[in-house]
Amino acid sequence: MTLPFTAEQFHAVFRAYNEALWPAPLALSALGASAVLLLWLQRRWSSRAIAAILGILWLWSGILYHQVFFAAINPLADVFTAIFLLGALVFLRQGLWRDELKFEPGRGIRCICGALLIGFSLLGYPVWSSLTGHAYPELPTFGLPCPTTLFTLGMLGFAARPYPRAPLAMPVLWALIGGQAAWLLEVTPDLSLFGAAAAGILWMLRPAARPA
Secondary structure (H helix, E strand, O other), rough: OOOOOHHHHHHHHHHHHHHHHHHHHHHHHHHHHHHHHHHOOOOOOOHHHHHHHHHHHHHHHHHHHOOOOOHOOOOOHHHHHHHHHHHHHHHHHHHHHOOOOOOOOOOOHHHHHHHHHHHHHHHHHHHHHHHOOOOOOOOOOEHHHHHHHHHHHHHHEOOOOOOOOOHHHHHHHHHHHHEEEHHHHOOOHHHHHHHHHHHHHHHOOOOOOOOO
């Protein structure tokens, strides 16, 4: 399988995005950090706010990245936009409007996996990218598809029982798509998407197996 763009073109899109929209990546990182804070503070409205933040991140990736920037080099950008818009719709509909998606801290293996994914998406991912030769502005900053997907699956590791499988579907799908592209382009930090996808698939198959 070949891709319709090179690794150099791929990272050039990140450069164009970061230079055009700075300081938006900082604001998106702060938004992600606020979701983590809300998880631990556990206010009455925390779960709805977290779902809204995840919805915003998926809307941002779908519209601002895929449509405005990635479409210049990828003829499948419209398909990828649809994946992210559908993901955003699930979070906004089930989490914000219906209040059916609850998040709570815990100490089980699922929560440990979630915490590792969250920490990696916010801190480990940019460090690893920089060490492999793609420092800012060629760095895929938080709010772009791959770190957003890692973060989303991390937050879903803290989903409370009972919860719907639907919020996992688009993140798992993108983790598989992004992981395959990472393999072909030799973007090593994005290979972590395969591990995130495996966790998400397991959670979809065993939705009730969450230790207290």
